[in-house]
Amino acid sequence: MPTTRYLFFFFILIFFAAKSPDWMELRYPATYEAEQINKTFELIEFNDTIGNDSLFVLRNEDGLPHSYARNILTGVCIDGTCRLLNISLYWTVTGRYLGFRLPEGEFLSKTEHEPFQPKDYQQLHHLLADPFSRLANYQIEELVPKTDEEEVDGVTSATITGIKDFVVENAVYTTYTLWHIVHGLTQQQVENYTQQHLSTELLLKILSSPDQYDVQWGLKNITGKTVWTPALLDQLFSLVTSNNLTTAKQAIDAIPVDYLEEEASQLRLFSYFDQTTHFSRLRILNKLKQVAILSPSIEAQLASQLPTLNGSAVKAVLELFSAHQLYSAQNEKIVASLLEHDNRFIARKAFQFLDNQPETNKKLKRQLKKFESRLN
CATH class of the missing domain: 1.25.10.10 (Leucine-rich Repeat Variant)
Structure with a gap:
């Protein structure tokens, strides 16, 4: 089985073409290191608009939950047309944003379907990790200022001042959509799953994490049954x-x-x-x-x-x-x-x-x- 050492380092952005990557993955450090990862899945009722109900549970060599993944297939409208967003999102065992992976041949796009550049993927990765983003305070129709035109586009139109620092330039809707998936109902289900399977061994690993969010999550979830x-x-x-x-x-x-x-x-x-x-x-x-x-x-x-x-x-x-x-x-x-x-x-x-x-x-x-x- 492949090791999970890659979970603790940024992957180098690999591009086989001038404009779009054939393969892309970016990760932050996980809650704890594992010798190997085994993938299982659970059917979860997410109650959202994403078209699948599979939560992939990535377990360590001892069978403890290590991290989670969900394959996202949803539409993002650009220039008046909609393009399918095909991406896998990852969460740590505590529900913290871990990273994303694009299937081979897939890419994210901006104005007029211009592919993301390496710096755009890095910025997106950073923005998705922010649980306090101002994007939480807006509805999707509020992302760009109104114009006299009948249709308003979230990519080609000017972005409202309040969120410019919280989105990838010319990729407002893509950033917004992914951020709300990362910090929305799926994150809640991830936390629920960990809480239901929070053994002494797993809690010890969480409390030993170098990440303070993970540690505080573990402390908050100590109960009388611990x-x-x-x-x-x-x-x-x-x-x-x-x-x-x-x-x-x-x-x-x-x-x-x-x-x-x-x-x-x-x-x-x-x-x-x-x-x-x-x-x-x-x-x-x-x-x-x-x-x-x-x-x-x-x-x-x-x-x-x-x-x-x-x-x-x-x-x-x-x-x-x-x-x-x-x-x-x-x-x-x-x-x-x-x-x-x-x-x-x-x-x-x-x-x-x-x-x-x-x-x-x-x-x-x-x-x-x-x-x-x-x-x-």
């Missing part, structure tokens, strides 16, 4: 310190609370507290609010750090202590010292925490009364 293996947990924890804030947040949120009921697991998560961003620190503290019993070691470490933390971190720690009713004498002493803090926000949070304690000794009552008097 089977946690040591390897999968290791990969999840490795994402806690990601430089991508969204990835780090999703990773922390995805850690199963049942797993954190063990003190060793809590300590494992807390070991990242001093290694990660301020934003992720707050997520870790929020996650620890969900456990039944907080590790005494974590309580002691957080209490000792209170005088050095900024306002939002102090607030989060005190909320964590309140959630677990951690009103020890040691905690009380450290928090009471914050009543004299130069940062009035921190001082107020300390006051609120101490004032809500179920029991308050005489010395602390005097401190709280003194603090209140300064506020008046």
